[in-house]
Amino acid sequence: MTDPERGTAPEYDVVIAGASLAGCAAAILLARRGVRVALLERRSDPAAYKVLCTHSIHAAAYPVLAELGLAAALEEAGAVRNTSYWYTRWGWIEPRPGPGGAELPYAYNVRRSTLDPLIRSRAAATEGVDLLLGHRVTGLLRDGAGRISGVSAGTPDGDVEIRARLVVGADGKDSAVAKLAGVAERRHENRRFGYLAQYRDLPLKGGVGRTWFLEPDMAYAFPNEDGITVLALVLDRRTRLAAFREDLEGSFDAFLRALPEAPPIDSAERVSKIIGMIDHPLITRAPTAPGLALIGDAALTGDPLWGVGCGWAFQSAAWLAESTAPALLSRTDAGPAPLDRALARYARTHRRQLRPHQQIAVEFASSRPFNAMERLMFSAAVRDPWSARHMHRFAMRLIGPLGFLNPVAVARAAYINLTHRAGRTPEPVGVTGAR
Incomplete structure (x- = not known):
């Protein structure tokens, strides 16, 4: 694919730096919508994988796995549906299906040695995606207005320039793309x-x-x-x-x-x-800049304690593809405005969905014991099946902090604990929206 105005320089709609979970997912989802994608990976081995990981994907990311066709493939590969029990000072929280026997929401536990090559091979086989192994981003290209318009990359055969309408940093918590772009970030100590x-x-x-x-x-x-x-x-x-x-x-x-x-x-x-x-700070970056988007750990690096990284990688890739594909496919003379509006939509979604979870994680990373509200909710979940299922939905990131601490759930937790202290068996309590 060549651009007649730039000789042999390859021209794409999107260039993605990093062919791990977020980068491969974004490449597949964008290409399926008709977007031309260059997917760069600094490592040359297509079977390379991330070693240090919780190896778990929370249930909120399941719709993305299904859209990618990975859910069925992971089942075939033996990935384990990831229900978990939690030990607390009050005993075990053991979420179980509610009345009617509906299965608890799940995604998968799967080792990255299985997951990474699987999704990378799918990206490479997707029409519209060029997987370029051994390509390490060394610089960003900019147009006359200073807008990011591509990358320069080092390869075994020398340096190349790859121009695109959008550059995506999917290159992890130490994102070279974010650093080269001068993206604002906040680092929070993890104790x-x-x-x-x-x-x-x-x-x-x-x-x-x-x-x-x-x-x-x-x-x-x-x-x-x-x-x-x-x-x-x-x-x-x-x-x-x-x-x-x-x-x-x-x-x-x-x-x-x-x-x-x-x-x-x-x-x-x-x-x-x-x-x-030993040192794993929590990093929050602005998810967009003119001509640039960050996904996965490049945008938001959470606390490994919560096992959210893989799920957020898939979700942020899906949000980006959904927000930007129509603008990237537009061939009008409107200039960068449609893409800028699309990037603003992605940034709003990213912040709304993930920042509240990150704020709680930042505070908990101080290595403190449970606070009063956590003691209330966790102890009730030990004693009450509905509260345990509610806890499971929060742990699987199917509800946010405000949903977890909604007035009905908090009132129920208080009632459960008060009746427990009084030595009585709680009466059944109806809860709107109970699952």
């Missing part, structure tokens, strides 16, 4: 550090994932495909880090063995190294 490892033949009760809220420490056990379970610790840096630096394996194993109803690691086989990250 927890984390390590994880993979185990084979590690049974979990009922086959259901487990999360331990130990205030301020946390742990989780998520079953994945091929009989692999991911175990992770997310711990307070002030009280735990020194011991882990002195003896990583010993401290990791000892902490797991001391968990309530601990996973039986001594009868399982650890099949990976213990890997982790």
Whole structure:
């Protein structure tokens, strides 16, 4: 594909930097709408994958997986539907189907070694997508008005320029595209550090994932495909880090063995190294600039504790495609105005959907125990099936913080806890919209 005004310089509607989850999803969804996409990946191996990840996709992203055709493919690959139980100081929260037996909303636990090559191969096979491996973005191109109009990239064969109407940064939390564009960002300290490892033949009760809220420490056990379970610790840096630096394996194993109803690691086989990250700040960036959009971790890097990164990557890619494809396909003489309006729609959606979740995560990243409202809601969820299902919907990001703390849910939690303290069995309480 050539542009006669620029000789042999390739011309696209969109150039995406980063062929991981967000970048591949955006490329597929845009190309299906008729948009021409250059998908750049700095690594040359099409089977490359992200190693440090929770390996979990929350249910709010399921519609995007279905649209991409990945839901059925993940089922075939053995991905595990990701219901989870949560341990608290009051006992276990165990969400179960409500009256009528409707299945709880789910997405999947799946290792990135399975997921990343799968979605990248689908992007490469999508008509309208050119997957360019071994292309590392080194600069941004701008038009006469200073608007971003493409990228320069280093390749094994030399430097190239790729022009496009829109540049998309899908290149992770340390986004080179965001830095080159001078996008404003806010960094919030995370006072927890984390390590994880993979185990084979590690049974979990009922086959259901487990999360331990130990205030301020946390742990989780998520079953994945091929009989692999991911175990992770997310711990307070002030009280735990020194011991882990002195003896990583010993401290990791000892902490797991001391968990309530601990996973039986001594009868399982650890099949990976213990890997982790000591400093993982929460990063919030402006999601757009003239000629530019950011998706996935490049736009918003959440706390790994909540396992939202994969889901937000898929969702932000879908929001971008839906918002911008009509403007990108327009061949009118209206200039950049239609695309700018489309980018503004994407930015509003991104902020409205994700910023409230991020604000809560930022505050919780101070490594504090539960606050009063959290104590109310979590303790009620231990004691009340409806509250447990409500908690599940929030954990799966199907409702936001305001929906989670709506007056009906808070009133019900208060009633459940008051009757518990009085030693009485709560009477059935009707809740509008209960699921």
